[in-house]
Amino acid sequence: MEVTSRNGGGNVLARLKGESPLVDNWVVKAHFIAGISCLFLSVLAGLVFSTQFMRTYLFPGIEPLSPGKLRFIHTNIAAYGFLANLFFGMLYWAIPRLTGLRVWKRGVSLFLFWAWQAILLASVVGFVLGYAQGVEWGETPIFIDPVVVVGVILMTINFYVPIIKTKEKPLYVSLWYFTAAFVWTGLVYVMGNYLPQFFAPGVSGAAIGGLFIHDLVGLFVTPLGWGMMYYFVPLILKKPIYSHALSLVGFWGLAFFYPLQGVHHFLWSPIPMFVQYGAVTSTIAVEIVVTTVVVNFFMTLRGSGSILKTNIPMRWFYTGMVLYFITCLQCAFQVTLTLQQVIHFTDWVVAHAHLVMLGVFGFWLLGVVTHLWPKVTKREWWSLRLNVWHYWLSVVGLVIMFTDLTIAGLVQGFSWKSLQIWEESIIASMPFWMIRAFAGTLIGFGQILWVYNLYKTARFGKPLEESLPVIDREIEVAPASMTRPALAS
Amino acid sequence: MAKSPIERFSAIFLIAGLLFFAFSFIASGLVPWLMMNKVPIKSMDDLAKDIPPSFYELAKEYPKEFKQHYGEANKESFKVALEYGRDLYIAEACWHCHSQQVRPVSNESQRFGKVSYAAEYSNVLQMPQMMGTRRVGPDLIREAGKRTNDWHMAHFYKPVSVVPVSVMPEFTWFFDQTKRPNKKGLAMVTYMQWLGSWIKDTTDAMKQSIPAEHRK
Ligand code: HEM
Ligand code: HEM
Numbered sequence: 001m002e003v004t005s006r007n008g009g010g011n012v013l014a015r016l017k018g019e020s021p022l023v024d025n026w027v028v029k030a031h032f033i034a035g036i037s038c039l040f041l042s043v044l045a046g047l048v049f050s051t052q053f054m055r056t057y058l059f060p061g062i063e064p065l066s067p068g069k070l071r072f073i074h075t076n077i078a079a080y081g082f083l084a085n086l087f088f089g090m091l092y093w094a095i096p097r098l099t100g101l102r103v104w105k106r107g108v109s110l111f112l113f114w115a116w117q118a119i120l121l122a123s124v125v126g127f128v129l130g131y132a133q134g135v136e137w138g139e140t141p142i143f144i145d146p147v148v149v150v151g152v153i154l155m156t157i158n159f160y161v162p163i164i165k166t167k168e169k170p171l172y173v174s175l176w177y178f179t180a181a182f183v184w185t186g187l188v189y190v191m192g193n194y195l196p197q198f199f200a201p202g203v204s205g206a207a208i209g210g211l212f213i214h215d216l217v218g219l220f221v222t223p224l225g226w227g228m229m230y231y232f233v234p235l236i237l238k239k240p241i242y243s244h245a246l247s248l249v250g251f252w253g254l255a256f257f258y259p260l261q262g263v264h265h266f267l268w269s270p271i272p273m274f275v276q277y278g279a280v281t282s283t284i285a286v287e288i289v290v291t292t293v294v295v296n297f298f299m300t301l302r303g304s305g306s307i308l309k310t311n312i313p314m315r316w317f318y319t320g321m322v323l324y325f326i327t328c329l330q331c332a333f334q335v336t337l338t339l340q341q342v343i344h345f346t347d348w349v350v351a352h353a354h355l356v357m358l359g360v361f362g363f364w365l366l367g368v369v370t371h372l373w374p375k376v377t378k379r380e381w382w383s384l385r386l387n388v389w390h391y392w393l394s395v396v397g398l399v400i401m402f403t404d405l406t407i408a409g410l411v412q413g414f415s416w417k418s419l420q421i422w423e424e425s426i427i428a429s430m431p432f433w434m435i436r437a438f439a440g441t442l443i444g445f446g447q448i449l450w451v452y453n454l455y456k457t458a459r460f461g462k463p464l465e466e467s468l469p470v471i472d473r474e475i476e477v478a479p480a481s482m483t484r485p486a487l488a489s
Numbered sequence: 490m491a492k493s494p495i496e497r498f499s500a501i502f503l504i505a506g507l508l509f510f511a512f513s514f515i516a517s518g519l520v521p522w523l524m525m526n527k528v529p530i531k532s533m534d535d536l537a538k539d540i541p542p543s544f545y546e547l548a549k550e551y552p553k554e555f556k557q558h559y560g561e562a563n564k565e566s567f568k569v570a571l572e573y574g575r576d577l578y579i580a581e582a583c584w585h586c587h588s589q590q591v592r593p594v595s596n597e598s599q600r601f602g603k604v605s606y607a608a609e610y611s612n613v614l615q616m617p618q619m620m621g622t623r624r625v626g627p628d629l630i631r632e633a634g635k636r637t638n639d640w641h642m643a644h645f646y647k648p649v650s651v652v653p654v655s656v657m658p659e660f661t662w663f664f665d666q667t668k669r670p671n672k673k674g675l676a677m678v679t680y681m682q683w684l685g686s687w688i689k690d691t692t693d694a695m696k697q698s699i700p701a702e703h704r705k
Contacts, residue, residue, distance in 0.1 A: 053625075053656050055649070063662040068582025130580035134617040163498060170496030176505075179498055183506030191514065196617040201530050202610020204522035205618040211518050213622075219510075252495070255505035259513030263521075265622055268592040270607040275521050341594040345624035417595045422627050423654045433656075 020106065022096045027109045029376045031089030032369050034117055036451060038081025039362075043444045045074040050440060053433035064128045072127040072139045078357060079137065079216070081120050086365040087224045088116070088155070091178065093372060094231045095159055098175055099166035104158040112158065115151050119144060135209060137216050138193045145193045152189060156182040173247045177227030180255055184219035188212060203270050210271075210279075211262030217356070218258040225361045226250070226293065229317060232368060233297060236314055237307065242299035246292050253289030257282045267340045276337070283335040287328045294325050312387045316367025319395060323359040327352065330406075342417060347432065348409025355402045358443075366394070366450075373454060379461030386453040393446030401439035408432035531612035533572060537564040541686035542699050544570075544679055547638050551670055558672040562700075567679070574680025575614045577673055581660070588621030589630040589684065602631035603688055626657055633686035641678045642670055 051057050052067040059065040092109065096102055103109055119140075126132065126141035133142045140148065159182060163175055171179070192212025196205035234241055241247060263271055263279035301307075301318065308315050330352060333339050343349065370387060374380055381387065408429050415425040494500055540562075548555045548562035559566040578584060591597050593604045609630075610618060636644075640651060645663050648655035663674035670678070 052658055055656055057658065060659055061661045066581055066660070066662075067658045068585060069580075071582050071585055130577075132580055132582070134579035134584065134619065136585075136622060170493060171498060171501070175498075176496065176501050179501045180505045183502060184510060187510055191518075195518075198616070200522050200616075201612060202525075202615040202618050202620075203607045204518075204525045205616060206610075206620050207521040208518045209618060211514065248493075248495070252505065255509050259510055260517060262513075263517050266590075266620065268594050269590055269620060270605050270610070272521050272524060275517055279517060341592075344592075345588055345622070349623065413595070416597075416600070416624075419596050419600060423652060426654050426656060430654075 020102070022100070022102060023093055024103075024106060024109060025376050027092045027106075027113060028089045028372070030113050031085045031092065032373070032376070034113075035082055035085030035089060035365070036369070036447075036454070038077050038085060038120070039447060040451070042074055042078040042082055043440065043447060045070045045077065047437065047440050047444060049074055050433065050437040054430070054437065069127050069130075069132075072132050073124055075137070076123060076127070076139055077120065079221075080123070080140075083221060083357070083361055083365065085116070086369060087221075087228075088113075090228055090365070090368050090372075091159060091224070093376075094174065094228065095162055095178065098172055098231065099162040099168060101162035101165055104161035108154055108158045112151060112155055115147070119148055119151065133193070133197065135193060135196055135212065137213055140193075142193070142197065145189075149186065149190060152182075152186045156186060172230075173241070173244075173251065174227040174231040176251050177223040177230070180251075181220060181223035181227070184215065184223070184259075188215040188219055192216070206266045206269060207263055207271050207275065210265040211259070213265050214262040215259060218254075218261065221357075221361050222254065222258065225364055226254075228364060228368060229297065229321075232313070232371060233300060233317055236311060236371070237300065237304050239300070239304070242296050242302075246296040250289060250293035250296065253292070254286065257286040257289060261286065264335050267335075267337060267344065280335055280337060284332055287332040290324070290328045294321055294328075297321055312384075312391055313367040313371035315391060316363050316370065319391075320360045320363040320367070323355060323363070323398075327356050327360060330355075342413035343409050344413075346409035346412040347405040347429070348413070351402045351405030351409060354398065354405070359398045359402065363394070363398075366390075369454075373457060374461070374464055377458045377461065378464045379457050380464055381453070382456035382461045383453050386449050390446045390450035390453070393442050393449070397439045397442030397446065400442070401436055404432050404435045404439060408436075525607060525611065528608050528611045530616075533568045533613060534564075536571065536612055536614065536683075537568045539687060540564070540567050540699075541633055541682055541689070543634065543638055543682035543686075545699055547675060547678060547682075550638055551675065554665075554669050554671065555675060558675060570676045570679040571683055572614070573672070574676035574678075574683075575619075577677055578619065578680060584619050584621050585623055586625035586657070588624050588628045590620040591628055591630060597628070601628045602685065605630060609687060626655075629681070629684050631685040631688075633682050633684055634689050638678050638682065641681055642674060645674060645677060 048058050049067055049070045057067060092103065122144050123140045126144065127139065131141040131143075132139040133145075138145075159178065163171070163179055188211075191208060192215070195208045196212075200208050230241065230247070260282035261279050263275050264283050267276055267280070269276075297318075298321070308318060334343055334348065334352065411428050411432070412425045415428055416422075495504070544567055545562050548559075555562070559570055589605075591601045591603065591605045598604050605620075610620070642664075644651050644655075644657075645660045646668065647659050647661075648657040660673075660677075663670060663677055665671045
């Protein structure tokens, strides 16, 4: 592997010359810690909110802790705190390794880290004081939005500099996804937060709001997630991705079809019907595209499946991929105008949201942190068993939650359709809501064990230096060099 | 293939990033927006031209509180209360548990009333729009006149007192120590009773509660 030494070797050379290292460990670690704290906060808010559904709300009569405000905290901190922070940490690790170059400026990375946490804190304070903006996923108070936009632009530059300057051309798959994700994120954020608020009322605003909801998950979360998988999976398996052609189909299919789906959040609404048909069609099209990506990864795994027994990060990745496939299958049905009659507005959608946000992208990120934590702390895991517990509690909890809410959604939908009085649907949902809280508790418990393990590892883990020669740790096999054999053959 | 131009930064940035995004925005955002362009966006002043009778009743039922927070029941106070009600509807996340959209399917028109149409959303109180994507509780776009003002007050204070199985939170901070509605409580009920009031036929009996000088 002669190509290898160029990228990874840069780090060693830099070290020898006394320059700053390629990857800034501090920033990676800081984002990981922040992200995991946010996971905690979000799960906690979700659990407390779920007690409202059992008429046992923990903080009744306290205005700042109104259940609705906790819902804002729950969803926003899950998306912008948990997922975003962990993605950023991952990018600070992966992009320099993929390009062989440092990010633009260390000062900018540090500034962005603190600025992002300040934004999150300010949003939570804003929600509590009653300044939420009335845009789904855009609840961040309107006066904080400009700061977010500036932050996203700065971050884009910070990551684009190495991507533009790299000599690794053409770009590796992961970098296609990262590059596109950053153009989209800024545009999506501005569109979704400002147009419905100031320019587009009602139905036009709903069309744009739908675009915003779906673009955030499809053009921010999804590309970063897949780019991340294209980086870590071949690296851990030590073999190239199965098919470069499938990678291309997956990326360009996603780029074209994903942005077109937004209106599927408002099916059967007064938005013109032809726009709704378009959204449904492109949604079903994207399922096919997504399947190619899943196939690509499972073909890559073929012959190495036994790694799932021993390697917990890989287990997270492939569990996420199975769940992703289930999501896609589910989506292709839930998006049809037939099924929408019943499942729209119900817990079915909430089940879907948890399946993808936690079960797919959340799980992948938990896998990445599990993979990288020993590397960034330079210590071995304190306990491998706790990691296994973390995995099983989370997966079992999530599967229970998803199944439970999906059934609940069908029950609610048919109850409404059959014109039972409204209260019947609440009575019927009550057991499901209790099971949801139970499943959430399992998930929360899993995270507690893991955080304990992360802490113990960072403080008391055996130093990694002793067990691994420096050269192995420093020289990562750059995946860019790994697609080439696939191309040649 | 290894030199494939579509794997370059510039192609990804321009085609996937900018071009495809712009296309999607035009096709599924701009087109429906432009189709609605001819429908004027009603301002608060336009909305205050049709004050539902329930607003005057509110002033009579809670005279002391109403006077204290809003003064007389007229266009000006209606605008203030209505807008504040909408703001609270956003701040309390009501819109995450209630929709404002009756669909033409699933027997919804039988349950809630007239199916929603585009023009009724073209006003400043639907910026941002409140159509919603979840129903823990029922739809609200046809709420006006379904319940009395008192019913709403009791319901906000303690939902299970009127709907025993309700899972809706208790909004006790819409009331003062003596359990009378405060500025927030009055605003919320004004907003609830406005939602859908534009399609309700006001009967002669109901008009009795509108003071003569405000009647059309
Ligand atoms: C291609 C795959 C996907 C399809 C076809 C799809 C389809 C849908 C549809 C049709 C809805 C609206 C359901 C309704 O309100 O009746 C929905 C809601 C939602 N989806 Fe997806 N989705 C996909 C992927 C994702 C991904 C990757 C994420 C997260 C990362 C996600 C997160 C959500 C969330 C959070 C909601 C609920 C938002 C709301 O309140 O309306 N989806 N999805
Ligand atoms: C583990 C404990 C959790 C519990 C008990 C929980 C509970 C809840 C509850 C009660 C809701 C409101 C549902 C409704 O409106 O009917 C909700 C919504 C949501 N939660 Fe969670 N949650 C948990 C974890 C998570 C995590 C880890 C994530 C993300 C990574 C997440 C993402 C979401 C999203 C995206 C929504 C909005 C769904 C929608 O609008 O359709 N949740 N959750």
